[in-house]
Ligand SMILES: [Zn+2]
């Protein structure tokens with residue numbers, strides 16, 4: 001909690017019925033971000049503030065709802081609706097949307113204002129927006145200024161990359177997520193200023209590191225965990241400023257080279273690393289160079305709570321995977337100077353923006369979806385370089401300021417004003433989105449018992465997303481009041497399966513030679529059957545060259561499974577109370593009390609390690 005923060009209300013979540021607290025600092029925040037417009041009542045003069053009340057959903061349900069709008073890594077082949085050419089897109093070909101390739105979308109060859117419409121005060125806002133979002137053409141994948149990097153999403157200034165998600169200013173990045181200012185790396189998550197890295201997570205300024213986690217400024221290290229400024233270290237943890245260490249023990253260079261060769265020849269390095277870590281001390285939470293913060297992986301930040309993976313953040317709550325953001329609540333994936341944001345995801349460089357989805361360079365906007373370089377927008381989608389628009393229709397500043405307060409008052413009556421977009425409006429199946437990674441649901445959970453009404457009408461269960469949309473429209477209409485409708489989230493499910501490209505043969509993963517020197521060039525024409533999911537996957541030329549150069553074996557698992565494996569190495573995004581394994585003091589930690597790791601309180605950890 002922030003300093004001197006007081007709980008003033010305990011609420012019941014409208015979706016999951018759990019209890020969650022609202023504090024005086026929360027109310028202060030909601031008030032601070034509440035927008036003001038000239039009063040619509042001609043008797044009143046001056047500005048009227050439209051207060052945003054405290055949320056109706058608990059932090060997890062809010063996060064789940066936001067994440068249903070985010071398809072990061074399910075990429076499909078489909079036709080561009082402008083050129084007719086085959087493109088890569090986050091929208092599978094069965095989706096009922098118009099999709100343009102990135103270059104055409106950014107060009108002046110089409111105009112999103114052509115889809116604009118008047119606001120209809122006899123209808124709800126989400127109903128009208130639902131119709132608009134099905135008509136306005138979409139960008140095939142999110143990104144800007146990329147070169148030879150078609151198979152990527154949420155990328156800026158990417159060069160020669162493949163399956164790179166959320167990357168900025170990086171090149172030759174493959175099968176990785178959250179990569180900034182880095183080059184020549186494969187299978188990484190959250191890396192910054194790093195080069196020649198493989199299977200690394202949460203590293204900064206590292207060079208030629210493999211299987212390295214939560215480490216900074218390291219060189220030529222493999223299988224390290226929470227190390228800083230180390231060189232030539234193998235199977236080490238909690239080290240600072242060390243060289244030629246194996247299993248946290250110092251060696252001279254000759255001994256180091258001899259022993260490391262022996263270990264790699266005789267052991268399974270991953271199992272050996274896990275065995276070593278079992279007896280090592282852990283910090284209760286991974287916090288580095290930060291003040292007054294709690295939760296996990298918070299770097300160079302202050303006053304950050306209920307948040308995970310934050311770098312250079314200040315005054316944040318319920319924010320995740322964000323970098324260089326201030327004064328915000330409920331944000332997922334924001335970066336580069338973001339300020340005063342609430343209930344948003346995927347944003348770069350924006351200020352005073354509430355309830356929005358994937359937008360760059362935005363100021364003073366509300367309820368927008370995928371708009372860029374714009375300001376003063378209300379309920380718009382896929383606009384670029386615009387101001388004073390509502391439902392994609394252009395207004396003057398004076399008109400805009402007159403209509404918006406009326407719409408807000410209308411939305412208050414329809415229980416919409418303070419809510420993020422309902423999941424039923426998202427263009428993806430739940431199973432295609434990041435929500436599935438954090439809050440996994442089966443198809444049966446998503447399409448519940450009421451599906452029976454369709455069975456009676458002989459409508460097949462296997463006709464893909466469009467069917468689910470029809471179902472949702474009908475479902476929505478069965479509610480007596482909108483207040484009731486808000487009580488239950490409505491998700492969709494995608495049944496689309498992309499055809500696998502023709503290959504010469506498919507090899508089961510266990511038939512692959514262990515030694516990379518035994519792998520022929522022909523492997524580029526084959527597919528490998530994933531040892532876990534049995535899903536086939538291919539090796540690309542660039543990664544084969546990387547494995548050969550660094551003497552790494554060919555992966556046995558599908559890239560999706562490798563991503564899930566990395567995500568599972570992170571501690572849960574939950575804080576538990578347990579006792580310090582040294583002094584017995586009660587601590588808040590991401591290690592559940594029943595977990596076998598040795599976890600010390602900060603004081604005991606610092607005494608023992610530094
Ligand atoms: Zn809830």
Ligand SMILES: [Zn+2]
Nearest residue numbers: 580583601604
């Ligand atoms: Zn202790």
